[in-house]
Amino acid sequence: MEDFIKVTDNARKRIQHLLNEEGLDSSTHFLRVGVKGGGCSGLSYVLDFDDTLNEGDNVSEDNDIKVVVDKKSLLYLFGTELNYSDGLNGKGFEFINPNATRTCGCGESFSL
Numbered sequence: 001m002e003d004f005i006k007v008t009d010n011a012r013k014r015i016q017h018l019l020n021e022e023g024l025d026s027s028t029h030f031l032r033v034g035v036k037g038g039g040c041s042g043l044s045y046v047l048d049f050d051d052t053l054n055e056g057d058n059v060s061e062d063n064d065i066k067v068v069v070d071k072k073s074l075l076y077l078f079g080t081e082l083n084y085s086d087g088l089n090g091k092g093f094e095f096i097n098p099n100a101t102r103t104c105g106c107g108e109s110f111s112l
Helices: 009-021 071-077
Strands: 005-007 030-037 043-050 058-062 065-069 080-087 090-096 109-111
Touching (some): 005 009, 005 058, 009 065, 043 090
Parallel strands (some): 005 080, 030 065
Antiparallel strands (some): 030 043, 080 090
């Protein structure tokens, strides 16, 4: 398995907390990361828990977190680092995406 998305320690802790909070088992559920059209910069990130692999899905594991990305989204996300911040500037997951040429202020959308 290739690590196409890096997961920071803060993101790992938050993901594990959310799994537990929702009563999900990390042996059967994984983090699905994707990209969809929309947002103020043209493309938006999508995060969800899932337990079903689809044809064309790419599976990676980093920092004890299993991450699944569909084939189309992988082109936009390869090399991205997923972090979680709960600092004064906002709370939530943030994507450090080396492929993005422009991002919005909220950090939830980007363009290439």
